[in-house]
Amino acid sequence: MSTFVVVGGDAAGMSAASKAKRDDPDLDVVVFEKGEWVSYGACGLPYYIKGEIQTLEELVSVTPEQFREKRDIDLRTGHEVVDIDPDDRVVTARSDDGELRQSYDHLLIATGAKAIVPPIDGADIEGVYTLGSMTDGKELRDFVARSREESPLEQPDSGPACHFLESCEGAVGVVGGGYIGIEMAEALAANDFEVHLFQRGSQVLKTFSGATSERVAEHLREQDVALYLDSEVEAFDGTDSIEAVRTADERVEVEMALLGTGVRPRTELAEDAGIKLGPTGAIATDEYRETNRADVYAAGDCAEAEHVVTGEPAYVPLALTANRHGRAVGQTVAGTPAMGGGVAGTAAVKAFEIEAARTGLIDHEIARNAGFDPVTETIKAKSRAGYYPEGGTVRVTLTADRDSGRVLGGSLVSEYGEGAVHRSHALVGAVTERITVSELSNYDLAYAPPFNTTWDPILTAGKVLDSKL
């Protein structure tokens, strides 16, 4: 009987464990997770802090008991793997009961990522938070409740904007205008905090198109977020706890600050075992997610993967890739090799009352470095037929290669519910299948007045960009 050992019990790890056991019930599947939570939807944490979700348990898709009893997986929470020996095919795990050694035939490293704490003065004082784990989420929700002198939290109002209190007093700082920063700005504003958002560079959502980012920035301001662009945070002032956020130009008094400055892969365990990292600093794998050591795989936020546009390694630590690659490794280990597909750098975010998505290559410098001659156009179109009630506006940015006409990437933004994110599905296919802008603009996409103009904004963007090539 063969043994499959998984290090890390979140998206990639539990997807792999579940798929392997389902495909090959004879396999022994052992998962080591250092914490107590497994298979949780960290993406839901901002909505828990906002108050739209009442308990952390709601974020858990499958409980440890279900993995153990229904899926027959030997899941050991509270076990931290401290050593991997790929020569002897043994891992060492540490728990409150001491150390144990577990041999394996196949190993998956799914150690995830950790929130980056940038080298800012005062980043370690009380009141400066990150949001990388369920524990972080709990602390932030407690902060919200405590700060509002409401404990336990009242039930929020129904509807998308829920408020624990009517009045607005406390100011909070959010450092970083990525997904976490923006989702947390929404969560905190909904709880009547005065939100100050600091972005080091000139655009929020820096991987999205400039046009998308500008619309998001404009909307953040419409929602009374104080937005500071080109504003690197230099220090958090405070003695016992945080008192202010400082940049070169500003000093903003706050009662809390959240660091939403990205994540980095947890690679120490792999590195110590002689497993190679790639150019992105994450664990390098082939298309089957296998590392440089035979039968040792890596998937999820600790690993890089090939980009569907460039074919080169990319580090895009997001939930779907973790699920997809974890599942593929599980299938491979169970006997049917599966690759799980590359990454397109696709991402989506809701920001208050708007939504945005992006995929592929948009940035011209990145595109040029990959050997393309990028051309970009942005169009603004109605989200429904012009005569149909209650529509909004969709802005579509498309980037293509001038010579080949190939679609390299795209970025969309619209009012929430007007389809920027779901429409982006068409662009994921376009970049993955390497079609031209002309081909895209001739797609027979669905049309009816309640959903789009006769030419969906995606098609209009294709036509306009095609005319510029």
Place this chain on the structure above:
Amino acid sequence: MSTFVVVGGDAAGMSAASKAKRDDPDLDVVVFEKGEWVSYGACGLPYYIKGEIQTLEELVSVTPEQFREKRDIDLRTGHEVVDIDPDDRVVTARSDDGELRQSYDHLLIATGAKAIVPPIDGADIEGVYTLGSMTDGKELRDFVARSREESPLEQPDSGPACHFLESCEGAVGVVGGGYIGIEMAEALAANDFEVHLFQRGSQVLKTFSGATSERVAEHLREQDVALYLDSEVEAFDGTDSIEAVRTADERVEVEMALLGTGVRPRTELAEDAGIKLGPTGAIATDEYRETNRADVYAAGDCAEAEHVVTGEPAYVPLALTANRHGRAVGQTVAGTPAMGGGVAGTAAVKAFEIEAARTGLIDHEIARNAGFDPVTETIKAKSRAGYYPEGGTVRVTLTADRDSGRVLGGSLVSEYGEGAVHRSHALVGAVTERITVSELSNYDLAYAPPFNTTWDPILTAGKVLDSKL
């Protein structure tokens, strides 16, 4: 100087005229339109009758004056082309001023389609309507106003369900459960008519999957539409005007009946000129929309086009194809040959509070006739993350070829606003690019909790179907 003559001034015709003139301003562009309306959004008529749109003029995207003055197109409304002579390259048009002959270098036949009036006893009596033209739309709106003894119409309430009157009295019959039938059921129900919908076959929206159609039928009943499946209408009873709809089993008293039993291409003019029809009964063209006569093109609802899945001719008379192919012909005539792409049979419809879309091949008999071995699966999934508020359900049907794994078609249905239609964009790409279900299920689609589960329902459907191949 070269002359481009267009017969028919709606979507295909005006798209061609506009594109040709824009690309080659030296071209003489003459459009003959027998009616007074050009370039109108017939797809909006149900919403005009419903009362969500106040005037027919709102459905017009570009007015005749704009075509003439801004786009420099010689648009002659009230001119019916009665003869085409492809040997001498001359058309004959008739107007109130008599007949004129116009020579051409390039000709586009864009005569559109007309509503089918099936051979039902009493189909010609007063109170039996079709919805094929602006005039039809006006008559139906007048019927609604007259029947409610409200003339002129009151302003409807805001919001999607608007009512001219509070009470409900009149019963109306809708014959046919396609887009027009369902959209008109919504429009009439919103005006407090008791709607009886008769469908000859066993499913409404017969080109959609059975699972989609069942959900739509269920929803029609939830909305108090009296739905009669497998119920062919045999007669309309009435002397001066309609009194009842009769099937083999039922006699339902109504004050009006609408025929939504499809359209057929207007081909008489082309046939008389020796232009060939294809196997579907519509005008045959090559991929550049050129007919069997040199420099004579046909596009829009009068023409067939190659299906992207089968490569065979198909007749799918819908607005986007008319626009796309008209535009392609305009570009070709102006000197840069363009094909405009095939049809995927994509369609979308809103039915009261739900939305549905379909693309490609779903029906097994059709798929088998095209040489495939079809396998179909339907999944039901949450439209947003399970823990995220206010989500709904998306049902996705996918059909693939067993041997190759190729995606042949798909069908989706969800609550209105939960993305069935926009998500279908991903499937249009899949069938057009001939990818496999496995490839589709590994797409890096956008994910965030307010928009989908980590695996979008499209991906889940792909995984499930892939496991059945």
